[in-house]
Amino acid sequence: MPVDDAKIARTFLMPRTLVKTAETAVLRTGGLPGGYKSMAALVNGALARELERLAGEFNDGEPFPPNGAEFRVGRPLG
Structure with missing residues (x-):
């Protein structure tokens, strides 16, 4: 992660057992x-x-470029 990379907050729902184990x-x-x-x-x-x-498996080993648009919310893709 670049040194000047600003942190942003995100909220995710995760299974309780996964959180407690973590x-x-x-x-x-x-x-x-x-x-x-820390968590x-x-x-x-x-x-x-x-x-x-994922990059190795689906993007010829190259890092995925940053998303420049709004991320889709709602129902899962696929």
């Missing part, structure tokens, strides 16, 4: 090498890894 992982690994000190850090790290995987 909170426990942060609490138990925050002080360990390779652990995450935001965990989510950012996981999302970055998944985007890299």
Whole structure:
């Protein structure tokens, strides 16, 4: 992530069990090498890894360009 990349807030609905398990992982690994000190850090790290995987699988290994338009909301695509 570029140093000057501004942070923006997003709201997502997630399964309660996934959130509770993630909170426990942060609490138990925050002080360990390779652990995450916050939920935001965990989510950012996981999302970055998944985007890299998707780019490798669907975009010839090149990062997806930033979306320049409004993101569609409502029913899922497909």
